[in-house]
Amino acid sequence: MNAWYSVFAALFIVLFLTLVSLIGVGPVGAKGIFGIYIPYLAAVVFFVGIVVRIIQWAKVPVPFNICTTGGQGKSLPWIKNDNLDCPHNTWGVIGRMFLEVFLFRSLFRNTKAQLGQGAKLTFASAKWLWLFGILFHYSFLTIVLRHLRFFTEPMPSFVQWISYFDGFFELLLPTVFLTDIVFLLAAGYLFLRRVVIPQIRYLSLPSDYFALFLILAIGISGVLMRQVWKVDLLQVKELALGLASFRPAIPQGIGDIFYIHLFLVCCLAVYFPFSKLMHAPGVFFSPTRNLANNNRMVRHINPWNYPVKVHTYEEYEDEYREKMKAVGLPVDKE
Amino acid sequence: MELHELPKPEDLVKDVKYRKLPEKPWMQEPVDFKPGTYNYPALAKNLKKVHMPNPREWHVDQQDWHLPDDWQEIILKGFKDRLEKYRSFRLFMDICVRCGACADKCHFFLGGGDPKNMPVLRAELIRSVYRNDFTTVGRLLGNLAGGRKLTLPVLKEWFYYFFQCSECRRCSVFCPYGIDTAEVTMIGRELLNLVGLNINWVMEPVANCFMTGNHLGIPPHGLVENWEFMQDDIEEITGIKVNLPINKKGAEILFVVPSGDYFADPGSYTFMGYLAVLHEIGLDYTWSTYASEGGNFGLFTSHEMIKRLNAKIYAEAKRLKVKWILGGECGHMWRVIHQYMDTMNGPADFLEEPVSPITGTKFENAKGTKMVHIAEFTSDLIRHGKLNLDPSRNDHIRVTYHDSCNPARAVGLFEEPRDIIRTVCKNFYEMPEDSIREKTYCCAGGAGLGNDENMEMRMRGGLPRANAVRYVRDQRGVNRLLCMCAIDRATLSTMMEYWAPDVSVGGIHELVANALIMKGEKKRTVDFRGEPIPGVEPDEEEE
Structure with missing residues (x-):
């Protein structure tokens, strides 16, 4: 599939979705559908979808322990074991998974290869993907947590604290959240590297762009709603609380931009369980990371292990007995 | 090609x-099948032998x-x-x-x-x-x-x-x-x-291994001759006729190595190295002709084939009534031994938890599978001062060490080989950081790709490894690339010939044997390759 075709196909779908919500709440005026039914439906698909997918994964056995060792394994007592990159026990595995999930340990190793004159290969550090990846995920997380203020009354103090620190640099009024900027920049970087770096452009699929465009559209509509076409946050909260308490009602006068934002979020939620976005729960299941390198200490059981046909020693000796005896090898049967 | x-x-x-x-x-x-970049199909006779x-x-x-x-x-x-x-x-x-x-x-x-x-x-x-x-x-x-x-x-x-x-x-x-x-x-x-x-360079070793116990299809009497030949070579170099116990029931330890170690140079020098070391410490062990292959091309075929080929190791350990198993310097063999063997062919409840009879060290890390890597075994011997070594006999060799893929990324075996190398050789230089340990580069001939028809792809894939070797050759005068894998020893030799001439390839136990002062040995004038040790003149009466 042509790279630009992929980009435009994905862009087109996201614009189409935006348009659907714009027309749906504007001219059609179906606010009940976009404010109540679709969000409920999306929430159900999101949670059920993820749970089903996780159950599907969990039901598939792990026949072998194929831990990737990234450091010295546990062996002789005087040799120092690297328990984080090559864990030999559960604590090590927890540590390794922590580093992987929270700090993107493996991505931090990234290097960039360059081939120079005379077939000279050099390697440079390449931490940009790690940096923007981590900024993207943490700002996303912060923004999601910040949104809890719409669903809770009274607001938990940690949500207040997050909002307080996030808006600490009061650049503009109303407060511009730091994470909003970082989030858009990081997602923008992830998009740009996909189209600018030839290898990444070559291997990217429409779905890679779709996820990014959808997320960017959510971010942009959110910022617009705060800074440009302001919506009444108290009414938004009323709607959110209504949804959360299963007594949904559509308050009057929330701007259309809000429904667009909400609809795009719903699209992301529905798309999530069926897409590569499942890497989030998936990383916890990765057998090269979540198993201890204790293979020779503890037997790993394969539930479908089955007997196989082998060539036995008896058959072997039958074939070679006379020749074995001729060179003085002991035999079992004379 | x-x-x-x-x-x-x-x-x-x-x-x-x-x-x-x-x-x-x-x-x-x-796809464009360009000669030199693909492998030839498996012959029908090989598929038939293993019912594929x-x-x-x-x-x-x-x-x-x-x-x-x-x-x-x-x-x-x-x-x-x-x-x-x-x-x-x-x-x-x-x-x-x-x-x-x-x-x-x-x-x-x-x-x-x-x-x-x-x-x-x-x-x-x-x-x-x-x-x-x-x-x-x-x-x-x-x-x-x-x-x-x-x-x-x-x-x-x-x-x-x-x-x-x-x-x-x-x-x-x-x-x-x-x-x-x-x-x-x-x-x-x-x-x-x-x-x-499938490709023939995988299926022929598989078929051979299934029928005769080793990839090369060498029958038991052929193995005995082959191994005795190396016994003679050692006697020529050291003056000592080393032990060569084969299929010996009741031995304490079964020793299994990749067949690449006795098939051709430079692997054979490593094989001679094992023989010398195990003789010198007086280990009660045995070779097996039935389990004469540690390498397992089943790994490049299917999970089922891994199991079918690997089964012979435990079967032979049981038949010979040994206590535990020792394994040689090999790469993918150790992926199988470490990550698959116990799960597939175990439990090895008829064996004992491995303890070195020489030092008394318990190999806790192998207490389930009951199979110890020779690098673990020898580095333990060295730690306890059980080997009398003269590293100056390796002074003419300036070494670097290539972490073989599987011992590195599937076992985590980094320090043991380095401990051994540092003890037996004074000139040890690491390659650049991004090309060693867990980031080590493949020899580009693993997984059955080390054949001649695939030569262009091998040399291309070998560039990153060779590039790092050239660096230490030019900067530190390195002339020997050490590795702990039989496929490496075979394929890196060709690769060095192409990319980094003047660098030879060899295993670790070859250098151990060079440095090993054996009881009653004659004056060493040549190393385990039969090449003269610079600065050591043969005694007159010997001439």
Whole structure:
């Protein structure tokens, strides 16, 4: 599939979705559908979808322990074991998974290869993907947590604290959240590297762009709603609380931009369980990371292990007995 | 293809541009079978010996591969079956985000520039079919969701690229989700095997190993002669006739090494090294002709074949009534021993937890499988001062150490070999950091790819490793590349000849034997290669 075709196909779908919500709440005026039914439906698909997918994964056995060792394994007592990159026990595995999930340990190793004159290969550090990846995920997380203020009354103090620190640099009024900027920049970087770096452009699929465009559209509509076409946050909260308490009602006068934002979020939620976005729960299941390198200490059981046909020693000796005896090898049967 | 048919080293990769990619999207680019970059098909007789499907004569460069009529059904059924058996496979099909961190981590991409050798795309070859046939979105949207049908060109692409992956697992170190291309390749090859697509350089060793116990198909009497020959060589060098116990019942330890160690130089020097060391410490051990192969080309065939070939090791340990098993310097052998053996062929409850009879050290890390790596065993001997060593006998050798893929990324065996090397040789220089330990580069001949017809691809894939060797050769005067793998010893020798002349290749126990002062030995004037040790003159009376 042509790279630009992929980009435009994905862009087109996201614009189409935006348009659907714009027309749906504007001219059609179906606010009940976009404010109540679709969000409920999306929430159900999101949670059920993820749970089903996780159950599907969990039901598939792990026949072998194929831990990737990234450091010295546990062996002789005087040799120092690297328990984080090559864990030999559960604590090590927890540590390794922590580093992987929270700090993107493996991505931090990234290097960039360059081939120079005379077939000279050099390697440079390449931490940009790690940096923007981590900024993207943490700002996303912060923004999601910040949104809890719409669903809770009274607001938990940690949500207040997050909002307080996030808006600490009061650049503009109303407060511009730091994470909003970082989030858009990081997602923008992830998009740009996909189209600018030839290898990444070559291997990217429409779905890679779709996820990014959808997320960017959510971010942009959110910022617009705060800074440009302001919506009444108290009414938004009323709607959110209504949804959360299963007594949904559509308050009057929330701007259309809000429904667009909400609809795009719903699209992301529905798309999530069926897409590569499942890497989030998936990383916890990765057998090269979540198993201890204790293979020779503890037997790993394969539930479908089955007997196989082998060539036995008896058959072997039958074939070679006379020749074995001729060179003085002991035999079992004379 | 012979080395001299290739362009000069400096010209081989001059057209490689990582950032220049084909205009056509990858799904539409058909595979081009260029001589020197693919492997020859398995001969029918080898498939028959191990009862594998569709034995026939066929040629890669001919249009018709003589597949069964229902090949698509067979593969898709096998696909489904494996999605239900391997969480790894299922997960690796689902969670890749195509971030591209792995793209320039593969030696074949670095030396060849073919984008389908970027690990992510190699996996996408199979993932695209997964999406098309096994996912909801793919079934609905097809191509738009990144799916494509399993057609004959797709199958040919699989054959080409799954036999252009040496299953080294370097990419899995860098992947943020630990996606292991080796696992994808292994299962890709299993699927190809279902319709009779395999390569002879894998299937011949497999068939031989199944019937005779070793890859080379050497019968028991041949092994005895071969091993006695090396016993004689040692006697010539040291004046000592070392022990050579074979198929000895009741020995304490069974010793299993890769057949590459007794088949050809320079592996044979390592084999002689084992013999010398084990004799000197007076170990009560035995070789086996039935289990005369530690290497396991089943790993490059299918999970079932791993198990079928590896079964003989425990079977022989049981028959000979040994207490535990010692294993030689090998790479993929140790992937199997460490990660598969106990699960597949165990439990080894008829053996005892390994304890070194020389030092009393308990090998706690091998208490389940009951199989100890010779590097662990020897580094323990050295730690306890059980070997009388004179490292100055290795002064003419300036070494660097190549971490073989599997001991590095599947076992985590980094310090033991280094401890040994530092003790037996004064001149040890590491290669640059990005090319050693868990980031080590493959010899590009692993996983059955180390054959002559694939020479161009091997030399290309060898560039990253060779590049690092050239660096220490030029900076530190290194003249010996040490490695702990039989495939390395065979394929790196050719690679050095091409990329880094003046650097020889060898195993660790060869250097140990060079330095080992054996009781009652004669004055050493030659090393274990039979080459004169500089500065040591033969005594007059010997002449």
